[in-house]
Amino acid sequence: MSEIAFFGAVEIGLVYALVALGVYLSFRVLDFPDLTVDGSFPLGAAVCATLLVAGVNPWIASLVAALAGSMAGLVTATLNVRFKILHLLASILTMIALFSVNLRVMGRPNVALLMQDTVLTPFYGLGLPDHVVRPLVVLVVVVVVVLLLARFLNSEFGLAMRATGVNARMARAQGVETDFHIYAGMALSNGLCALAGALFAQTNGFADVTTGIGTIVVGLAAVIVGETVLPARAMLWALVGCVVGSILYRLAVQLALSADAIGLQASDLNLVTAVLVAVALILPRMRLKAASKKREAVR
Amino acid sequence: MITVNGIHVTFGRGTPLEKHALRGVDLTIPEGQFVTVIGSNGAGKSTFLGALAGDVIAETGSIAIDGVDVTRWATPKRASLVARVFQDPMVGSCTALTIEENMALAAARGRRRGLGFALRGDRRRHFRERIAELGLGLENRLHDRMGLLSGGQRQAVSLLMATLAGSKILLLDEHTAALDPGTAEFVLGLTRRIVEENRLTTLMVTHSMRQALDYGDRTVMLHEGRIVLDVSGEQRAGLDVPHLLALFAKQRGGEDITDDSLLIG
Numbered sequence: 001m002s003e004i005a006f007f008g009a010v011e012i013g014l015v016y017a018l019v020a021l022g023v024y025l026s027f028r029v030l031d032f033p034d035l036t037v038d039g040s041f042p043l044g045a046a047v048c049a050t051l052l053v054a055g056v057n058p059w060i061a062s063l064v065a066a067l068a069g070s071m072a073g074l075v076t077a078t079l080n081v082r083f084k085i086l087h088l089l090a091s092i093l094t095m096i097a098l099f100s101v102n103l104r105v106m107g108r109p110n111v112a113l114l115m116q117d118t119v120l121t122p123f124y125g126l127g128l129p130d131h132v133v134r135p136l137v138v139l140v141v142v143v144v145v146v147l148l149l150a151r152f153l154n155s156e157f158g159l160a161m162r163a164t165g166v167n168a169r170m171a172r173a174q175g176v177e178t179d180f181h182i183y184a185g186m187a188l189s190n191g192l193c194a195l196a197g198a199l200f201a202q203t204n205g206f207a208d209v210t211t212g213i214g215t216i217v218v219g220l221a222a223v224i225v226g227e228t229v230l231p232a233r234a235m236l237w238a239l240v241g242c243v244v245g246s247i248l249y250r251l252a253v254q255l256a257l258s259a260d261a262i263g264l265q266a267s268d269l270n271l272v273t274a275v276l277v278a279v280a281l282i283l284p285r286m287r288l289k290a291a292s293k294k295r296e297a298v299r
Numbered sequence: 300m301i302t303v304n305g306i307h308v309t310f311g312r313g314t315p316l317e318k319h320a321l322r323g324v325d326l327t328i329p330e331g332q333f334v335t336v337i338g339s340n341g342a343g344k345s346t347f348l349g350a351l352a353g354d355v356i357a358e359t360g361s362i363a364i365d366g367v368d369v370t371r372w373a374t375p376k377r378a379s380l381v382a383r384v385f386q387d388p389m390v391g392s393c394t395a396l397t398i399e400e401n402m403a404l405a406a407a408r409g410r411r412r413g414l415g416f417a418l419r420g421d422r423r424r425h426f427r428e429r430i431a432e433l434g435l436g437l438e439n440r441l442h443d444r445m446g447l448l449s450g451g452q453r454q455a456v457s458l459l460m461a462t463l464a465g466s467k468i469l470l471l472d473e474h475t476a477a478l479d480p481g482t483a484e485f486v487l488g489l490t491r492r493i494v495e496e497n498r499l500t501t502l503m504v505t506h507s508m509r510q511a512l513d514y515g516d517r518t519v520m521l522h523e524g525r526i527v528l529d530v531s532g533e534q535r536a537g538l539d540v541p542h543l544l545a546l547f548a549k550q551r552g553g554e555d556i557t558d559d560s561l562l563i564g
């Protein structure tokens with residue numbers, strides 16, 4: 001793997017670390033299987049790119065993109081909480097709707113960012129090569145997000161959100177307004193995914209409606225890899241695990257793609273990821289079964 | 300004080316499975332009274348406690364706590380007034396969270412939950428002191444996940460959690476039913492101590508006639524969604540288990556009660 005390819009993999013891993021954090025919030029903290037992500041990631045890219053073309057400050061554009069993602073999360077949460085639509089279905093509805101929305105936002109299937117200033121522009125002239133600057137800037141954003149998120153999940157409000165996902169009945173009996181926490185968590189989760197989309201557009205120099213496909217699976221893969229290499233209970237370390245998982249996943253992908261012997265091409269990525277996640281979901285169950293068989297045998 | 304006036308609850312209204320679970324329950328419980336609740340399976344005991352806690356909303360009638368009409372309040376809002384311990388230790392706690400996180404969750408009951416740390420140093424110390432009072436050695440296991448505790452330990456911690464936020468009403472729905480006899484005895488003793496120390500107005504559902512008479516100041520029997528027996532004071536003191544079983548049998552239209560293993564002892 002060349003140096004450029006290595007830094008490229010780390011960069012994309014860091015961008016998708018934000019997706020992993022969002023997916024961790026919905027799937028793990030709230031126990032809400034949410035596919036909205038496939039729509040909120042390109043939504044973030046679309047909103048950010050459109051605003052940048054219109055000459056808006058890149059940080060503000062990124063923030064607005066994140067807010068747009070939060071709105072998408074709120075739509076899914078409303079369909080589920082208020083109108084009792086099954087969470088998976090609710091999120092698929094939002095995701096499909098977002099495909100149209102994203103086209104509307106951009107006015108065309110893709111937007112190129114050629115001359116526009118991005119959040120990266122001020123750091124390009126500081127002596128480091130561009131392919132190092134990009135992951136560094138994203139790293140700073142990711143570190144800040146991880147610290148804030150860990151702080152949040154350890155607060156009284158965050159603890160109530162975790163309880164909502166673990167045992168909603170108990171949480172309500174302890175006075176937690178579980179519905180409100182689902183809204184808040186889903187907004188936060190999709191806001192992070194949209195922020196990832198905004199950074200993706202700025203680091204890659206384009207936004208495209210099709211970039212969202214498979215985002216959720218990539219995010220899940222990162223969460224699962226993270227949980228495997230860093231099985232932690234403390235909030236901060238669990239979140240760091242998501243980030244590490246995302247980077248490792250991208251490095252593994254890069255390695256597989258650059259090894260000619262395997263004969264994989266970039267378009268095989270979704271298949272490989274899906275297989276990886278499926279295996280990761282099946283393994284623990286097999287292990288449980290094996291363990292109970294063993295117990296029976298002992299008896 | 301709890302004032303319940305003619306509440307009705309129907310599940311699955313308009314469906315073939317329609318069930319009129321509470322059919323006009325009236326009950327006034329003065330502050331600090333400890334009431335034991337008995338009745339056969341499906342009598343409506345859990346539904347009644349659920350109606351007090353807000354899990355089921357009464358369609359007619361009213362419920363007031365300390366003079367405040369809470370009939371239409373949802374569970375989280377009522378939680379500031381009402382603490383509960385469930386039959387299934389899994390239901391009453393967050394098994395994936397640590398013991399101290401569970402306690403922090405309970406301690407914030409009825410308060411606005413802000414962005415301050417859920418577990419600050421002084422709170423941790425307070426939790427450690429309180430859990431040490433249980434005498435189970437759990438003060439050294441505050442960082443353990445709740446799911447690692449035995450059923451009895453978890454019910455003991457659940458009882459403690461019920462007292463952390465200073466609510467005045469405690470609802471216990473067969474909270475010792477999942478425990479072995481020795482552990483059940485311990486948790487019941489703890490229940491009595493906690494109720495007395497905190498002067499809690501308490502309702503305890505039990506299938507044991509012995510417990511129903513041994514604990515508390517008053518015993519209420521539910522049958523088919525109505526209160527069919529309400530004894531306290533002298534009258535209750537004069538009752539023993541065979542008496543109560545006979546009364547029970549009468550309510551059930553003279554069915555042979557010895558078949559009902561749930562009612563013995």
Ligand SMILES: Nc1ncnc2c1ncn2[C@@H]1O[C@H](COP(=O)(O)OP(=O)(O)OP(=O)(O)O)[C@@H](O)[C@H]1O
Binds near residue numbers: 338342343
């Ligand atoms: N959520 C529900 N939906 C439909 N029917 C219900 C529901 N909850 C309770 N019921 C029915 O209402 C009746 C009263 O149930 P409840 O759970 O209050 O009885 P119980 O006295 O607590 O019985 P047990 O001793 O078995 O716990 C039963 O016939 C039960 O099947």
Ligand SMILES: [Mg+2]
Binds near residue numbers: 344345346472
């Ligand atoms: Mg019951």
